Amino acid sequence: MQSTDKKLARFLGVFSAALGVPMAFMTRRFLRFIGIEETPQSVLWTRIVGVREHGPAIGLLARERPVGWLWARVAGDVMDLALLGASMRQPKERRMLGVRLRKRQPDRGRQLAATGGVVATLGLDTLAAVSMSRTDKQDPSEGPEHVKSAITVWRSPEETYSFWHDFTNLPRFMAHLESVEPAGDGHSHWKAKAPLRGTVEWDAEIVEDVPSRLISWRSTDGADIQNSGTVRFVSAPHGTGTEIHVDMRYAAPAGPVGATVAKLFGEEPQQQVEDDLRRFKQLIEAGEIVRSDGSPEGTLARRQAKQRPAQPPKKPTASTNGSQS
């Protein structure tokens, strides 16, 4: 799901953090490492640069398409080159009681290596910034989060459509929904579990509704999670059932930071939608959410990353649909 430019941006975010922390908090050791003489100015500037590095670290890791932060890194690299150049001038001679003193000889090799590193980083930052700016122009439609998934179900379009159209059924297969209450006239009230926030709620309305073919919805103004989606029901070839195509866009709680937090919990939006569709298929075909000892709640991305041993649990765990004992 993640494109190369997103991966590169994330890598640079981690890189910023890895550089910024020692610069800001272990400044003297850092200076020795890159072979720059410790002077009050060099220590001060290194600290400033170290603190500055935290900005892109947070920005690049938290934002989905951090084009601005990437260009900020390019500017930062240029500033760093200038500072390095200034500090590499021959250190001033110091005299004490007429004797020439040189406190700690700066290491020319280390200085050149550090400069080389910054030049290489500048190249990488420019590449990432240019590439992400370009893809942004190519696909202006890409929202904060955009997920697509499809599954084929051995049931007619009429049956799958009407199961889905009864929104009170959605929490039975969408693991993160607690409830959906119809409010009449195509409106409904949604409640979902959110990482670190307990629950989030919003109102949604149906925008388009073609029986046995398509349902399109979007959250109404002021929703905690702005979202919209379309589910299409397409007859599968050879009469083998219905292809269900889901296309959703949403801004997660607290913007992109929320999405990152959700990912820390092992719940990629893409994986979530795929799992939800698997549970939909299980429910409509087999009549129940399939549960094993390793995954007692049923199909769940977070559980797949952290399986229970395949032996009976001491107490039965509630399944994700909550309808079984």
Add this chain to the structure above:
Amino acid sequence: MRANVWSGRNTVQVENVPDPQILNDRDAIVKITSTAICGSDLHLYDGYVPTMKRGDILGHEFMGEVVETGKGVGNLKVGDRVVVPFPISCGNCAACQSGLFAACENSNPNAGMAEKMWGHAPCGIFGYSHLTGGYAGGQAEYARVPFADVGPIKIENGLPDESVLFLSDIFPTGYMGAEMADITPGDVVAVWGAGPVGQFAIASAYMLGAERVIAIDRFDYRLAMARDEAGAEVLNYEDVNVLEALKEMTGGRGPDSCIDAVGMEAHHSHAGLHAYDRVKHATRQESDRPHALREAIMACRNGGTISVIGVYGGFIDKFPMGAVLNRGLTIKAGQCHVQKYLRPLLERIEGGEIDPSFVITHKMGLDDAPKGYETFKHKEDDCVKVVLKP
């Protein structure tokens, strides 16, 4: 209850674990009367199947008595004697509806994991890693059987456990191996591996009209069973060059069909060639050692069929695709769709055509499972098949 759990490479131990409970309406709980160690359990034991966890209950060949049923299980009642097929299959999806039970689209709750490894997910399997669902297995006193209204077959004829237990896996697996081999009357069929599945593949090849069946193995006692019990001609690959011997035995053509009943941990008579794959396998540079499969492909007559029922887990090396393409070979493979074969094969047993108990060489209590694994793994004491009695 007592159960045999995996606790790391080359280690199983019998422990007290919680009793299984009904979790879904279509579940049943079975009190196990007989369970067996499968050759594919050795792949788990040897640590060659990823996604095993300490504490996983092993075992996918078992039978017993129904002691509890969920609301949705109308066909079984408490007290029924049943054999449980190893694939867990919903019976409702397109795959199950067309008889491909091992490809069930619903029964693997860890489908996402399996998709990363295999592209798409196969069915859930009892006691067979978390890639196939993370289900507790049947080397235990009790087991929870999901989709009990579809899988288990009732045994009402009073046949002993030993004669019907292998309907759970190895008899249908051997039979499907012969069926996939496209045997027509008069064919010569070669079977790599004279383990339990190989024995049933040989017997099934004859049932399906083969004129001659040739068994290939390195253990004389297993070859003797293939010859005396299943009626095969035999080749010990440590004594003869298999490709030359098969040419000689078939007038230079090669066998019409070749069945690989060995799978991922094959051996090779040539020490150097064996070492090559052994090292790559042990260091995880290839997930499977495909000697038997390579040889089956090279041996098969032009236009013939290779049927693969030995278990493979991932990726193989030095695959002779040139032979497959240039000589027009067909390769078929699959985990057995056991549910499809239960009824017809039970009828063959009832009709006296075959008594599958001939493969059993060892019977022991469930508590002796660790000893059973060691004996079976090292082919000690002429071991072919171990049955455990909880």
